[in-house]
Amino acid sequence: MKHSHALALATLVFLFTGVALGPVRRWWRNREVVEIRARMPERGGFSPKALTVPAGTPVRLRLVSDDVVHGFAIGGQDAPVVDLYPGKPVEVTLTFDRPGTYTFYCTRWCGPNHWRMRGTITVEGPTTPEPTSPPPLYVQLGLDIDAPHEATVVPQERPRAFRGQRWASRIPPEMQTVEYVRTHAPEEVWLTLRALPATADLDDQQVWDLVAYLWRQATSREALAEGARLYAQQCAACHGEAGQGDGPFAPQQVTMPDFTDPAWSFGASPALWQGKVLRGGMGTTMPSWGLIFTEEQTWAVVDYLWTFSMDLEPGFPSTVP
Amino acid sequence: MRNFGEWRWGIGLVVAVLVLGLPVPQPQAKPQERVFRVTARQFAFEPPVLQVNPGDRVVIELRSSDVVHGLYVEGYDVEAVAEPGQPDRIVFVADRPGTYRLRCSVTCGDLHPFMGGKLRVGRNPWLWKGAALALWGVTLALFAARPRTREGGR
Amino acid sequence: MTARFDVLRYPWVRRLVVSRWPQYLVRVTLLALFLLAVLVGWLGTPVGNRNFAIVGVWIAWWAVLILVAVPFLGRAWCSVCPLPLPGEWLQQGSLLGPRGRGGWSLGRRWPRRWRHIWLQNAGFTVLALFSAVILTRPGVTAWVLLGLVLLAVGVSLVYERRAFCRYLCPVGGFIGLYAQAAPLELRVKDPAVCAAHTEKACYTGNEQGFGCPWGTFPLGMVRNDVCGLCFECLRTCTYDNLALNIRPLGADLAQRRGAKLDEAFKAFILLGSALTYAAVFLGPWGALKDAAYDVGAPSWWGYAALLVGLSWVILPGLFSLGVWAGRPRLSWRRAFTVLAYALVPLGLAMWAAFSLAFVAASVAYVLPVLSDPFGWGWDLLGTAGWAWRPVLDGWLPLLQAGLLALGAFWSVRTARGIGAIWGWPRAVYPVAGYVALMTGGMLWLLLG
Numbered sequence: 002m003k004h005s006h007a008l009a010l011a012t013l014v015f016l017f018t019g020v021a022l023g024p025v026r027r028w029w030r031n032r033e034v035v036e037i038r039a040r041m042p043e044r045g046g047f048s049p050k051a052l053t054v055p056a057g058t059p060v061r062l063r064l065v066s067d068d069v070v071h072g073f074a075i076g077g078q079d080a081p082v083v084d085l086y087p088g089k090p091v092e093v094t095l096t097f098d099r100p101g102t103y104t105f106y107c108t109r110w111c112g113p114n115h116w117r118m119r120g121t122i123t124v125e126g127p128t129t130p131e132p133t134s135p136p137p138l139y140v141q142l143g144l145d146i147d148a149p150h151e152a153t154v155v156p157q158e159r160p161r162a163f164r165g166q167r168w169a170s171r172i173p174p175e176m177q178t179v180e181y182v183r184t185h186a187p188e189e190v191w192l193t194l195r196a197l198p199a200t201a202d203l204d205d206q207q208v209w210d211l212v213a214y215l216w217r218q219a220t221s222r223e224a225l226a227e228g229a230r231l232y233a234q235q236c237a238a239c240h241g242e243a244g245q246g247d248g249p250f251a252p253q254q255v256t257m258p259d260f261t262d263p264a265w266s267f268g269a270s271p272a273l274w275q276g277k278v279l280r281g282g283m284g285t286t287m288p289s290w291g292l293i294f295t296e297e298q299t300w301a302v303v304d305y306l307w308t309f310s311m312d313l314e315p316g317f318p319s320t321v322p
Numbered sequence: 323m324r325n326f327g328e329w330r331w332g333i334g335l336v337v338a339v340l341v342l343g344l345p346v347p348q349p350q351a352k353p354q355e356r357v358f359r360v361t362a363r364q365f366a367f368e369p370p371v372l373q374v375n376p377g378d379r380v381v382i383e384l385r386s387s388d389v390v391h392g393l394y395v396e397g398y399d400v401e402a403v404a405e406p407g408q409p410d411r412i413v414f415v416a417d418r419p420g421t422y423r424l425r426c427s428v429t430c431g432d433l434h435p436f437m438g439g440k441l442r443v444g445r446n447p448w449l450w451k452g453a454a455l456a457l458w459g460v461t462l463a464l465f466a467a468r469p470r471t472r473e474g475g476r
Numbered sequence: 477m478t479a480r481f482d483v484l485r486y487p488w489v490r491r492l493v494v495s496r497w498p499q500y501l502v503r504v505t506l507l508a509l510f511l512l513a514v515l516v517g518w519l520g521t522p523v524g525n526r527n528f529a530i531v532g533v534w535i536a537w538w539a540v541l542i543l544v545a546v547p548f549l550g551r552a553w554c555s556v557c558p559l560p561l562p563g564e565w566l567q568q569g570s571l572l573g574p575r576g577r578g579g580w581s582l583g584r585r586w587p588r589r590w591r592h593i594w595l596q597n598a599g600f601t602v603l604a605l606f607s608a609v610i611l612t613r614p615g616v617t618a619w620v621l622l623g624l625v626l627l628a629v630g631v632s633l634v635y636e637r638r639a640f641c642r643y644l645c646p647v648g649g650f651i652g653l654y655a656q657a658a659p660l661e662l663r664v665k666d667p668a669v670c671a672a673h674t675e676k677a678c679y680t681g682n683e684q685g686f687g688c689p690w691g692t693f694p695l696g697m698v699r700n701d702v703c704g705l706c707f708e709c710l711r712t713c714t715y716d717n718l719a720l721n722i723r724p725l726g727a728d729l730a731q732r733r734g735a736k737l738d739e740a741f742k743a744f745i746l747l748g749s750a751l752t753y754a755a756v757f758l759g760p761w762g763a764l765k766d767a768a769y770d771v772g773a774p775s776w777w778g779y780a781a782l783l784v785g786l787s788w789v790i791l792p793g794l795f796s797l798g799v800w801a802g803r804p805r806l807s808w809r810r811a812f813t814v815l816a817y818a819l820v821p822l823g824l825a826m827w828a829a830f831s832l833a834f835v836a837a838s839v840a841y842v843l844p845v846l847s848d849p850f851g852w853g854w855d856l857l858g859t860a861g862w863a864w865r866p867v868l869d870g871w872l873p874l875l876q877a878g879l880l881a882l883g884a885f886w887s888v889r890t891a892r893g894i895g896a897i898w899g900w901p902r903a904v905y906p907v908a909g910y911v912a913l914m915t916g917g918m919l920w921l922l923l924g
Contacts, residue, residue, distance in 0.1 A: 009500060009572040016508035023512070024519055027852055041389070063853065067522045069430050070390035070405075087429040088526025089860075090853035110406040111389050237407025249387040249406045338881070342874070366762020396869040420873065421923055424760075425837060427864065432612040433769055435525055435838055439760040449923040452877025456915045459885030460908050463892065 034092065036063045039071040039085050039107065042114035047105070049120070056100045056126030065090040072108030075122070076293035082108050097124040104292040110238050113250045116288040137291075138183060139276030146276035147283055152188040152268035156209040160187075163316035164207070165214030171199040172211060182219035183275075187212050187267040187311075213311040219271075220304035224297075225314060228305025231298055235290075244309030254286045260309035267310065274303045334462050341454045346447040348419050353377035360384050362391035362404060364430055365437035376419045376444040383411045392427030395441055401427050419444035482665075482719040484710075493707045493720065496572050499556065507558035510621065512849065517618025521851025525841045525864075527614040528849035533621070534611050536842055539835040541651075542827055550655030554648065555705040559624055560641055563632030564689070573711075574683055581632055586639040586691070592738045596649030597745055601787060603646050604749045605780050608756065608768035638689040641704060652701035653742045654824045656728035656817070661721050662703050662710075663694070669717045670695040678709040678718075685711030694718060699734040726886060729817045730893030737809065740816035741792065743823055747914060748787025750826040754921040758833055795819075798906030805900055814898060818891035818907050819914075825883025826918050829876040833922060836868040876922050884915045 038048050044067075054060045064073050066085040074082040075095070083091050097103065107118035139146055172194065175181065182190075194200050194208050203211070233242070241247040244260035251257045258265050278299055281289030290299065307313060356378050361368045362385070374380055384393045384402040386409075394401045395412070397420065402410040426437035484490045492498055509532065517529035524530040545553045565571055569579030603610065603620070610616050628640040641648050664670050670678075678694050681687035685708040688694070692702040694709050710718050728734075755761070756768045756779070767775035796812050804811035841864065847857040854860065868875070891907035894900075 005497075006570070006572055006575070009504075012501065013504055013571065016504055017511065020508050020512045020515065023850060024515065027519075027850070065521065065851075065853070068432075070428055088521040088523030088851040090851075092853070109390055110386070110408075113388070115406075233408050238405075239407075242407060242409065249385070363762070365765050367760070368762075370760035370762065394866075396866050423758075423837075423866075423869075425866065429523060429525060432524060433608065433765050435612070435841075436608075436757045436765055437762075438758070446873070446923055448873035448877050449919055452873070452880060452919045452923060453916060455877060455881035456884040456919070457912070459881045460888050460912055460915075463885045463888035464904060464908055 034061045034063045036065065036090075037073070037120075039064065039066045039073070039111075039118075041068050041112045042118045043112060044068065046118040047107070047120040051121050051123065053123045053125060054097060056124050057096065057098055059094050059096045061092060061094050063090050063092050069111050070109045071111050071118070074106060074108045074293075076104040076106060077295055078103070084109065097122070100124045100126040100128055106293055108234070113253045115238070116235075137275060137279055138272040139279070142184060142272055144270075144273050144276055146273050146280065150186070150265075150268035150273065152186070152264050152266070154188055154191060155263040155267060157206055159310065159312055160206075160209035160213035161312040161316070162210070162213040162217035162314075163312070163319040165210035165212070165217075166317065166319045168200070168203060168207065168211055169214055171197070171203070172215065173197070173199075176215065177218060179219045182215055183271040186270045186273075187216070189270075190215060191267075213313060216304075216307050216311060217313040217317055220300075220313070222314070224301045224304050225308065227298065228301035228303070229308075231294070231302050232305050236302070239286075244306070255282075256285050260306055263310050266307070271300075271303050271307075274306060275299055278302060330466055334458075334466065337458060338455060341458055342451055344451060344454065346419070346445055346450050348444040349375050351375045353379065355379040355381060357381040357383065360393060360439075361387055362393065362426065362430075362437075363387045364389065365426070365433040367393065367424060367426075367437070367439040370439040371442060372424075372439070373442045374416050374444075376416060378416050378443075379413065380416050380441075381411060381413050383409055385409045389430050390428050391430050391437075394425045394427035395422055396425060397422040398441075403428055416441070416443040419447060421446040421449070480661075480663075480719070480721040480723050482721055484718075484720050489720075490710075494710050496711075499707065500572055502556045503558055503561055506556060507561050510558045510625075514618045514622050516850050517614040517616075517621070519850060520614060522614060523851060524612045524614055525838070526845060526848070526851040528845050529614040529617045529621075530612065531838075531841045531845040532849070533617060535835060535838045539831065539839065542831045543835070546651055546654045546658065547824060547828065548658060548660070549705075550658030550660050550700050551651055551703060551705045552660070553651060554641060555707070557641075559645070560628045560632065560638050562625060563629040563640065564638070566629065567632040567636075568686060574681065574686060576683065581636065582634050583636045584634055586635050586637075586643060590643060592736070593643065593649040593652070593742060594738050595644055596646055597738060597742055599644065599646035600650060600742075600749075601745060601784060604752070604783055604787075606771060607753070608765065609771055611757075612769075637687070637691045638704065638706075639691075642690050642702070649739075649742050650746060653739055653746070653820060654827075655700040657726045657820050657824055658700065659723055659725050659727075660705075661700055661723055661727070662705060662707075663697065663719055663721060665717050665719050667695055669715050673715065675714075677712040677714060681708075682712050682714075685709075687712070698731060699728040701734075701739065726821055726890055729820055729890045730897060732897055735814045735817060737813045740813045741788070743816045743819045744791040744795065745787040746823045746827065747819060748783065748791050750823065750830050751914075751917060751921065752783045752786060754826075754830045754918060758830070759921060792816075795906075795910055798910050799903075802900070802902045802906045804898075804903065806898060811898075811900070811903070814894055815891065815903055815907060818887050818894055819911070821886035821890060822880075822883040822911055822914060825879045825886075826914070829879045829918065829922055832868070832875055832879070833872060836872055837866045839867055840864045873923050877919065880915050880918055880922075884911050887911045 035052060040046060064083060064085050066087045068087060070087065071085040072082055073085060080095065083093060085091060101124055103122045103124065105120050105122060107115060111118065191208055191212050194211055200208055237248055239248045239250045239254055239257065240260065241251065246257035246259045260266055277287065279289065279291040281287045294302065356374050358372050360382055382393065382402060384404040386404040386406050388406065390403065390405045392401055392403045398414050400412045400414050402412045404410045420443055422441045424439035424441055426434055430437065513529040513532050516527055520527045520529065541553055567579045567581040569575065569577055610620055627644065631640040631644065679687050688709060689706055690702055690704045697703055756764050767779040770776050795816065799812045799815055800808060843859040844862050847860040848854040888904060888908045888911055891904045895903035
């Protein structure tokens with residue numbers, strides 16, 4: 002009888018120790034891993050939101066979602082995007098060579114405030130002289146990106162690049178550059194082209210088609226595809242799949258443009274749109290993408306935005322001589 | 323088996339199996355394409371019930387209005403996953419009558435396991451067969467199967 | 477008496493239940509798993525379907541309980557339940573059988589005025605009101621589990637025997653009612669032996685075992701609800717006068733003795749909650765799910781009113797109208813009480829049919845969670861990454877329809893038996909109507 006009670010007690014202690022080992026093991030492992038938990042922004046977003054790590058040393062991160070699907074990426078970097086499915090932790094090892102501040106952000110829509118879900122990683126170390134990049138175009142041009150930019154002349158129908166291609170030779174070469182297109186609004190370009198003697202035999206719509214042609218020449222099929230992807234991922238939830246400002250979260254926003262409306266679109270230059278994307282809204286709920294998109298990504302998105310008001314890709318390049 | 327002859331149990335069971343085998347008439351409409359725009363939110367699909375006829379081609383365009391959701395059609399084993407601004411669509415031919423559950427297939431919050439809807443293809447044979455079977459069971463119990471009681475032997 | 481088959485006639489079965497070790501090992505293991513569930517509920521991921529507290533308790537345990545243990549083995553769960561175990565150890569001052577010394581309990585008798593299951597009925601209803609939260613939030617589940625254990629310990633330290641199990645446990649009342657339909661019972665073999673036995677060791681205990689923890693005197697036992705299958709009486713009985721019988725299904729339901737109003741109400745609470753759960757958890761109505769989840773919100777009060785109204789007012793009210801229409805020879809209250817037991821088979825079938833759908837959709841969470849109980853990224857079994865897919869989806873409607881039809885048949889048959897005993901043959905007609913209504917409603921909710 003004595004023995005059996007001792008044995009019973011031993012069994013009990015053995016089993017309970019087994020259960021307690023779980024948390025102990027985790028505590029032990031957590032000394033070398035930094036855990037970042039992701040929750041819907043209304044419940045706190047990422048925690049912790051700010052990390053400090055030394056430069057040049059690998060950092061092990063364990064990322065886990067506590068509620069819905071989130072994502073994790075670091076702005077302006079080529080590091081892979083990680084999807085975070087609820088309750089399924091993902092471990093990544095990152096090494097930051099250059100000191101500075103990096104923004105990490107959620108990549109999957111997780112509610113109306115998804116775009117607020119961001120955090121920073123401060124990388125410390127001996128500062129090395131960084132190659133300074135030039136300020137963005139809208140700053141160089143000194144554009145007031147919050148000023149109204151309503152177009153006064155608009156086309157009757159959507160301008161089409163493949164039609165404009167027929168009269169491409171009428172456009173002066175100095176206008177046929179990426180820099181020219183990015184620094185001018187379609188309305189200005191149309192007025193300039195309209196005034197040229199070379200377009201005297203074209204009707205107004207045909208001149209608009211020339212504008213579309215110029216805009217198409219300033220981008221590429223690859224850039225438009227990348228822009229479409231980024232737009233669907235980051236923008237469509239508010240701005241709408243078709244750019245009409247009717248995404249599921251549009252009603253919660255302060256203002257919401259309709260990209261298909263030529264009066265709104267054709268009075269602004271690509272540089273101005275780039276400014277809006279980079280800086281975000283002042284007094285509106287447009288997020289800032291400057292810390293997240295690379296330069297190429299920003300231009301890809303801006304190029305894609307024009308496809309809501311012009312036909313850039315369909316039928317282009319035209320096979321009809 | 324004193325109170326209820328075994329042959330009577332046999333008849334009861336045979337009828338029950340026959341009831342289960344009864345054909346349930348289905349609407350004889352010409353198959354057509356049916357497009358549903360389904361909006362998912364935490365924790366419901368809108369519209370929650372999709373009604374089609376057997377043989378219809380079903381197109382479900384799934385949109386999400388808050389977080390990532392999935393729509394999995396039980397029995398047809400097809401799935402759509404949508405995120406706000408990124409819709410998805412599934413197309414299949416509803417060739418088998420019945421009621422099939424739609425379930426959210428991407429964890430979307432606390433009530434995720436209970437988020438669902440229904441796809442009704444024609445009439446659900448099991449609903450009618452189940453009702454007929456239950457009715458047969460009640461009838462059998464009322465009029466044929468004499469019950470067993472603790473005092474039954476007295 | 478109808479046919480019984482005593483499985484204790486096999487010596488190995490007898491050894492298995494009389495020896496304390498098998499039961500102890502199962503209970504201690506379950507207690508460890510229970511502790512794990514509480515720990516995981518607090519420390520693990522808050523995502524319910526990746527957390528052992530939710531998946532282990534509300535899917536795995538629930539499936540085993542309602543689909544296997546209760547319908548086939550009655551109160552077998554109570555036999556191995558870990559909830560009262562720490563309290564029992566303290567109360568008995570022993571881990572494994574009597575040690576000839578007292579424990580740490582005041583050993584008071586449970587107050588006479590609380591000797592009923594109304595508290596269990598209320599407890600079950602309260603849990604049902606918060607079920608959408610308890611079923612989905614691991615932290616809440618952990619607190620509920622811990623609360624039940626602490627309550628059981630507290631009750632054990634003040635009162636004698638397993639008073640918590642018999643009078644308080646919210647699950648206990650439900651198992652007790654449905655155990656009466658199960659094909660397993662523990663009963664005395666020869667009443668004359670017990671009657672002549674003056675010591676009544678089965679009630680008072682001896683060095684071989686404790687006096688009945690459920691406070692039941694086996695000789696007077698006519699229904700399964702008062703027997704927890706703890707097997708203490710098998711250990712204490714000096715005359716080997718107890719049998720563990722396999723018996724026909726539903727054997728307890730149609731008999732003169734042992735029908736109680738509190739238990740009759742339990743039958744309606746279970747019908748009402750089965751219908752409500754089928755609508756809330758399996759129905760397509762999102763607003764209903766939100767209402768059940770938003771505890772404290774006006775819509776939640778609506779849900780509470782629906783659940784309580786259906787379980788405590790509408791369903792029993794409708795039934796009592798039927799009882800009245802059947803012009804009983806007994807008092808209305810008595811007739812209501814005895815006849816309500818006819819609804820036990822249908823209620824069990826409704827719960828099984830509901831749980832089948834619930835479990836079929838969620839059982840795919842079990843293996844990943846066993847492999848990673850905390851949701852911390854472990855992969856103990858290599859199954860953490862298994863994808864979710866419902867199982868049984870082709871067979872489910874057939875199984876549910878069959879179960880409900882069987883329940884309907886069996887309930888009406890039981891009603892006939894009850895009518896025969898009380899010389900009230902008309903009783904079966906209102907029950908048949910009521911059963912048809914309930915079965916139709918559940919069929920529509922599950923298969924419509």
